Amino acid sequence: MQEMMKRYGGTLTAMILLLTAFWILILLILxxxxxxESSFRPYLPVIDVGGPKDTYSVNNYLRILGxxxxxxxxxxxxxxPPRVKVFLLxxxxxxxxxxxxxxxxxxxxxxxxxxVSPKSLPTLFLLLFVPLWxxxxxxxxxxxxxxxxxxxxxxxxxxxxxxxxxxxxxSGFSPVIIGLVYTYVLFMMFPLFNAMQSLDSNQIExxxxxxxxxxxxxxxVILPHAKPGIASGAVMVxxxxxGSLLVPALLGSTTSGWFTQTIQGVxxxxxxxxxxxxxxxxxLIVCTLAVSLAMRVFRVKLSDIAK
Amino acid sequence: xxxxxxxxxxxxxxxxxxxxxxxNVNIQPGEFFSFLGPSGCGKTTxxxxxxxxxxxxxGVIRIGGKDMKGQRPNQRPxxxxxxxxxLFPLMPVWENISFGLEVxxxxxxxxxARAEELLALVDxxxxxxxxxxxxxxxxxxxxxxxxxxxxxxxxxxxDEPLSAxxxxxxxxxxxxxxxIQKRTGVTFVFxxxxxxxxxxMSDRVGVMSQGKLQQVSNPRDIYNNPVNxxxxxxxxxxxxxxxxxxxxxxxxAVMDTPHGRFRARIADGVSGAGVKLYVRPEHMVFSPAAxxxxxxxxxxxxVAFEGNFISVHAVSDSGMTFLSELRNDGSATVPELGTKLHxxxxxARAAILPDAVGAKG
Numbered sequence: 001m002q003e004m005m006k007r008y009g010g011t012l013t014a015m016i017l018l019l020t021a022f023w024i025l026i027l028l029i030l031x032x033x034x035x036x037e038s039s040f041r042p043y044l045p046v047i048d049v050g051g052p053k054d055t056y057s058v059n060n061y062l063r064i065l066g067x068x069x070x071x072x073x074x075x076x077x078x079x080x081p082p083r084v085k086v087f088l089l090x091x092x093x094x095x096x097x098x099x100x101x102x103x104x105x106x107x108x109x110x111x112x113x114x115x116v117s118p119k120s121l122p123t124l125f126l127l128l129f130v131p132l133w134x135x136x137x138x139x140x141x142x143x144x145x146x147x148x149x150x151x152x153x154x155x156x157x158x159x160x161x162x163x164x165x166x167x168x169x170x171s172g173f174s175p176v177i178i179g180l181v182y183t184y185v186l187f188m189m190f191p192l193f194n195a196m197q198s199l200d201s202n203q204i205e206x207x208x209x210x211x212x213x214x215x216x217x218x219x220x221v222i223l224p225h226a227k228p229g230i231a232s233g234a235v236m237v238x239x240x241x242x243g244s245l246l247v248p249a250l251l252g253s254t255t256s257g258w259f260t261q262t263i264q265g266v267x268x269x270x271x272x273x274x275x276x277x278x279x280x281x282x283x284l285i286v287c288t289l290a291v292s293l294a295m296r297v298f299r300v301k302l303s304d305i306a307k
Numbered sequence: 308x309x310x311x312x313x314x315x316x317x318x319x320x321x322x323x324x325x326x327x328x329x330x331n332v333n334i335q336p337g338e339f340f341s342f343l344g345p346s347g348c349g350k351t352t353x354x355x356x357x358x359x360x361x362x363x364x365x366g367v368i369r370i371g372g373k374d375m376k377g378q379r380p381n382q383r384p385x386x387x388x389x390x391x392x393x394l395f396p397l398m399p400v401w402e403n404i405s406f407g408l409e410v411x412x413x414x415x416x417x418x419x420a421r422a423e424e425l426l427a428l429v430d431x432x433x434x435x436x437x438x439x440x441x442x443x444x445x446x447x448x449x450x451x452x453x454x455x456x457x458x459x460x461x462x463x464x465x466d467e468p469l470s471a472x473x474x475x476x477x478x479x480x481x482x483x484x485x486x487i488q489k490r491t492g493v494t495f496v497f498x499x500x501x502x503x504x505x506x507x508m509s510d511r512v513g514v515m516s517q518g519k520l521q522q523v524s525n526p527r528d529i530y531n532n533p534v535n536x537x538x539x540x541x542x543x544x545x546x547x548x549x550x551x552x553x554x555x556x557x558x559x560a561v562m563d564t565p566h567g568r569f570r571a572r573i574a575d576g577v578s579g580a581g582v583k584l585y586v587r588p589e590h591m592v593f594s595p596a597a598x599x600x601x602x603x604x605x606x607x608x609x610v611a612f613e614g615n616f617i618s619v620h621a622v623s624d625s626g627m628t629f630l631s632e633l634r635n636d637g638s639a640t641v642p643e644l645g646t647k648l649h650x651x652x653x654x655a656r657a658a659i660l661p662d663a664v665g666a667k668g
Binding site: 200202203205206207208209210211212213216220221224225 | 358359360379380381382385386387389390391393394395397398406407409410411454455457458
């Protein structure tokens with residue numbers, strides 16, 4: 001603080017602090033607080049707002065429990081409310097997306113951090129970034145075209161003789177997973193790359209010199225070192241996936257409900273912002289809990305991720 | 308189980324740069340062998356070729372008589388101690404030491420026991436559960452040695468492992484390394500740019516310059532009988548006189564210089580003008596009267612007390628500064644600043660040498 005005063009002078013320091021405070025308070029905390037408050041109030045005609053019927057309750061949260069559908073959870077048949085089913089599947093498939101992005105990003109990050117010559121890094125990074133210059137909508141739509149029944153993917157696979165008849169790619173959760181993995185894989189790649197780059201290459205050589213095969217070097221030396229990177233990548237991909245609306249909306253099929261779509265339905269179609277807010281908070285809280293639990297299990301501290 | 312190492316005409320090129328140029332040397336089983344040279348002389352490349360991280364461009368490397376071509380570092384009977392040690396910071400000390408055993412499928416209890424044994428060997432008993440970050444520089448050094456010894460290598464390769472330590476610790480570790488080497492009987496190949504380190508620790512030293520091996524011999528021979536100017540000036544101090552040589556006879560020759568005429572031993576094949584004569588400062592003797600030969604009238608210009616010796620600078624009338632070192636044991640009288648004396652040296656203690664093997668220009 002004193003350091004800032006010395007460096008930038010009083011006026012500039014005050015402006016920086018004010019803008020930061022504006023960002024955090026007005027753009028972050030206040031809207032969330034309003035949402036949080038309204039999530040406990042009933043959805044009422046305008047005339048009743050602020051009237052005797054406008055009382056706090058958890059009824060909006062309980063609306064997730066309406067109705068019953070069958071669901072198989074790891075082989076156990078159960079009946080659950082449809083919105084709960086969508087909620088659980090959203091969390092589950094977001095985890096699947098996180099795992100797939102990790103499996104894809106790890107070798108790439110290792111290649112970029114430790115194998116490729118530093119001279120060609122800028123070119124390779126550019127190639128990785130180019131797709132990001134196109135908007136997320138267009139990229140998701142491109143995948144919708146690629147995966148279409150008579151789309152390029154099926155045409156190529158059939159002309160190579162790998163498949164005989166077209167595969168209906170856009171069914172179930174697969175296109176959503178493909179789209180989310182494609183959209184968020186770099187959010188896994190870069191933290192992993194950063195973590196691996198900070199590893200002293202001599203340690204990899206030392207392990208090899210002591211007789212370690214490549215997989216054990218990864219398991220015992222590289223992976224433990226990259227753990228904070230894995231954690232921050234996983235948190236980002238998981239949170240972004242669970243909170244994504246665009247990809248499931250564009251690439252989803254009739255059988256792939258994403259919880260964000262449920263929230264959107266409640267808010268925009270039912271016009272019930274109070275229940276929508278309640279659902280949104282439930283998603284946020286459960287995702288945060290899931291992340292903290294995973295961090296506890298893998299023994300990662302918040303300060304490791306912040307690095 | 309120690310093994311010898313044969314380097315047979317080994318060449319290593321990096322693009323158009325020749326890092327190692329036809330090196331031939333046989334390192335004996337159980338020997339403490341040092342490669343000594345300035346940075347960039349190719350000594351680290353040799354070490355990395357022996358350990359298997361680099362394949363030689365030409366030539367053969369044999370360990371224990373077996374050709375190592377195509378053998379990866381994890382298949383060779385060598386253990387490398389890195390310059391920065393490369394300990395695994397996320398493992399406790401004992402896991403670091405037993406990592407090589409873990410790789411070989413040794414069960415945990417045995418690994419733990421072996422780690423404790425090795426910790427005792429390197430004089431760090433009971434440190435097994437500490438983390439690497441809790442250790443001092445010298446302790447890390449010991450852990451690195453223990454980790455390398457754990458895999459029972461036939462050959463230990465050490466890449467300037469003492470360079471990061473402070474002076475006192477470095478001197479202790481010299482003796483320690485030497486003792487561990489004698490105790491285990493493993494062949495040690497040591498890389499250093501510190502001539503004191505190489506001379507004090509090694510059975511034999513290979514002096515390198517510009518990728519070429521200049522001289523391989525025991526430390527005494529390297530110091531007393533350097534084969535060329537590079538070895539003479541890299542290992543120890545010299546007074547260097549430049550002049551022209553005529554008529555060598557019986558291994559001695561007379562050299563004419565602007566500072567006078569000198570007689571000294573001469574290496575084979577050295578002749579003509581612009582050759583150099585090397586004589587160590589400790590062989591320069593002061594006397595009030597001119598000697599029979601190799602004697603120059605000088606004025607004492609600087610006397611520096613260094614503790615175990617006294618360093619004396621003396622300027623000749625022709626403008627050459629001679630450096631002399633007198634032992635601080637009362638055997639020599641220390642000349643006063645400004646006195647006029649004669650400095651001389653024994654012809655058998657001086658040598659006229661070629662510049663270096665493969666020197667450019």
